[in-house]
Amino acid sequence: MRFELRDGVLHTDGAPGLLATADYPYYRDDPTVWRERLRTLRDATGIRIVSSYIPWRHHQPDPDAPPDFTGATRPDRDVVGYLRICAELGLSVIAKPGPFIHAETNYGGLPDWISPLRNPLVEPQLDAQGEPVRWIGSVPGPDGEIERWPLPAPLGAHFAARTADWLRAVNKEVLASTTAPDGPVTLVQIANEGLFTDGSLPLWAYDYSAPGLDFYRSGLRRTYGTLDGYNALHGTDHADWAQIEPPRERHTSGPLDVRSQLRYADWGRHQSDSLAEAYHSWTEALAPEVPVLVNLNPPAGEPDSLDSWLSRVRPERWNGIAYGFTNWMGVVSTSHDAHVRYVVAAKRTPGPNLEENWGFSELYDRAYAAGVTSFHQSLLALAAGATGFNVYTGVATSGWGDDLDAKHRPPYPDCPPVDADGNATGKAGTVLMLADFFAAHGAEFLAARPVTGASWGLYAPYAAIAAWTGDASAAGSAPDSADALPGCGRPLREFHERTRAEGQDYRIVDLESATAASLADHPHLVLHGGAFLDAQVQRLLAGHIGAGHRVELLGPVPRLDEALNPCTVLAEALAGQPAAAPTAGPVRVLSGSADAYWRAVTPTTGYLTLLVQSDNEGPVNVEIGTGAGGRALQVAVDSCRGGAAVLRIVDGVLDDFLLSGANSFLGSSVTPSVGVDGGEVRGHFGQDLARIGGETRTLLP
Structure with missing residues (x-):
């Protein structure tokens, strides 16, 4: 095989x-x-x-x-x-x-x-x-x-x-x-969860060793070409690359000029480059004849962690x-x-x-x-x-x-x-x-397509800066000031909450590796801004708007490119963009404490996944909008607290499914049931219920 x-x-x-x-x-x-x-x-x-x-x-x-x-x-x-x-x-x-x-x-x-x-x-x-x-x-x-x-x-x-x-x-x-x-x-x-189970650690947690800093400075040479080029952009007068020190302290208050922001973006790029370098060198030594993958731990729970994670974890750079x-x-x-x-x-x-x-x-x-x-x-x-x-x-x-x-x-x-x-x-x-x-x-x-609304546009340099300046960024500079701080993790979380509350799902797209063709699959993009943004990304987003798609920019509008030269192509495109009409999400939780996701094969065929929260009491009722003026599907699920279900719905009719009926840790048991548009399947009290290949099963967990 x-x-x-x-x-x-x-x-x-x-x-x-x-x-x-x-x-x-x-x-x-x-x-x-x-x-x-x-x-x-x-x-x-x-x-x-x-x-x-x-x-x-x-x-x-x-x-x-x-x-x-x-x-x-x-x-x-x-x-x-x-x-x-x-x-x-x-x-x-x-x-x-x-x-x-x-x-x-x-x-x-x-x-x-x-x-x-x-x-x-x-x-x-x-x-x-x-x-x-x-x-x-x-x-x-x-x-x-x-x-x-x-x-x-x-x-x-x-x-x-x-x-x-x-x-x-x-x-x-x-x-x-x-x-x-x-x-x-x-x-x-x-590897494991980064290199040493460290993929979710803050950007200042590692690696400031001599070989780590040598790799950092060689990365600066690759990025900026000459020391004069680096000095000009950063407002420094270093006589040798070895004199360049990485950031070591967080910026917690007050303005931060854009040249200083670049230092934080440099370190974020270094973190992703060093992770990729280890992955590549270890894979080269192993030289397997089968595909190679890695496992990253999710972001940690501290306020800066999501930004640190988004800055470091760049799969687009892993080359296979x-x-x-x-x-x-x-x-x-x-x-x-x-x-x-x-x-x-x-x-x-x-x-x-x-x-x-x-x-x-x-x-x-x-x-x-x-x-x-x-x-x-x-x-x-x-x-x-x-x-x-x-x-x-x-x-x-x-x-x-x-x-x-x-x-x-x-x-x-x-x-x-x-x-x-x-x-x-x-x-x-x-x-x-x-x-x-x-x-x-x-x-x-x-193969079923997640029915999504807007997509989050990730620009990793913003994540790196926000990781180091999170508190100051939260306080906020004037959006149009020259030292306006970008955001990423915090606004992404707010975007998540907003879209899920509206019954929308979403995707994340890396803007630095995107093309016009790949962005066309994301007709509505949301991202946070900053004082600068790569000229290539600005042109890409402006072209996206010109093709009739929508770009929603939160925070400051970038007016500089990555070399801090004036670049207003995105600002001009945004100014001419018509207002967007509100859209309703395809899935609404009508009652109960739960999260719902719909993956569609056709408007009336697909997979509904329902995640019941630990504080839920009673049945969960969900409405799936089928689009094009079609009749919405009404779904009712009774599951234990902390339970879950996945339903295959074919032409509006319940097909196979999985459903949990008991949570022994929470002491929650129900008679599990699931129905689509009134047709109901019920199980036995305190048992899980499933139908696979048309065969109904029950399980005492």
Whole structure:
């Protein structure tokens, strides 16, 4: 079989499908149970693709010895044998060799000997204050807690060389014999949630090490060409590139001239460039024969975090490395803030959800003891734009030692679909319904077009500036002043709230990589302005208006280009733009506390996803406008609090569906029911209800 990722969608021999996966950390289990655990995972959940990290520290604990991938030094290191079992069971695999994996392992899966504490050749990563950036190591301190060790600078020469050695060894000793079409490995993931689970950190969190700053200054040379060119734009008189210092302190009050704003935009561009550089160099060393993807954590919850994330995460610059994301930030049915950030991660660019918490309640939140919590989150991600879902992790494990994880005790995790004794739990049935539904309808679901209103136009330099100037930006300069501050994250959140309240969905489009042809798919664009905007982007947006589309600019109107030369082409186009007539959204929640998304195949055929919030009481009633003066569809769903549903509606008639009826964590149970235009299907009290392939199922979760 031939596997490709096209626009974030997995194609198998040219046929698109939704990517349904479950993680199994083989390295935490006794090898004698690998086969049985995998078989149970397959049969009980319907999942056919397993994702597995390959921990560097586990396979190469000695820097002077080659990695062990065959179990020569210890049976649980036989990853080649593990992959052979996967193939024999008909399971495909996403191999994830790091180098950093997190996964609750000591030092994030890095070997102790690559730490700057153990190897003076390894330079530490530094934050804006010059302090080492730290992660949990592997040795308890005097207080009994695991010490936090400095992380390596990712672009440091020695770390980069040893990382490349590791990845080349994985390719030669593992992937060469196990990669599709002759082996089970169909995809490869590098890194973890950024580089060191740091994709959501603020822009001043890293990397101010010497190699990091060398890369920053080389980026300035690429951007500005000459030192004279840099000085002219920034109002400086540096005699050498080495004299240029990055920003280290936030600007919290007062005006900020546009030349000073450029410094923040420079650092934001550097952050995205350094992430791309590590991705490219690690992929080049690994050299896999199958598609490569990454998993980014969603934005964090601090006020500056969305701007930092939007500035750093630039998939358009990854040149063939595909985007994916994770979710470890809260229960979205309870926390609206987490809900919004999760939606943004799913909408940033097409890609699969590669880690959804299905197994950890004691470590993260007790709400995850109930499978409906993860069911809700998986459906939200898919409705918002994800191209796949993941079960992390599918199996509880109990066979690791302190050399791998000295902090956590078995089982890991505590409440997954397959427990530590190898028995399927109620969650397995929930996953099976998901897997079966999207095996039947995933291709159509992905092809169905989200019915959206306006799209958010992302200009990443504004996000970088706003991350550093958020408080000052919120206070606001005069919109037409020369030092007017741009916005991005805060107005994007406000745009999200406005569009969702109007029953509209939306998309996010990167303006720096867009073309006139791609923008034509976004007839109404909304963006925040600033004092400057690339001339190319200004011309693109002006042409968009000239083609009869709409551009809605919030905040200051840019009158300078990226070189701070006068450029008013967008301002002139905006001045001549007619006022827009208000439009109603296609989906309205008439009663109940819920979020609704409609993906249309035709005006009366498509998929309604309903996310019921934890504070909901009673049935949720939704109206779907079919457009062109057609009759609106009336949908009624009764689900538990924190529940969810996805309905396939064909020519206005209810077809297959999934619906949750109980949330044990919240003590909420109902007799689940779903109806479209009066026709109703009812289940049994406290049980989930589904219809797949015309067959009705019930499940006691």
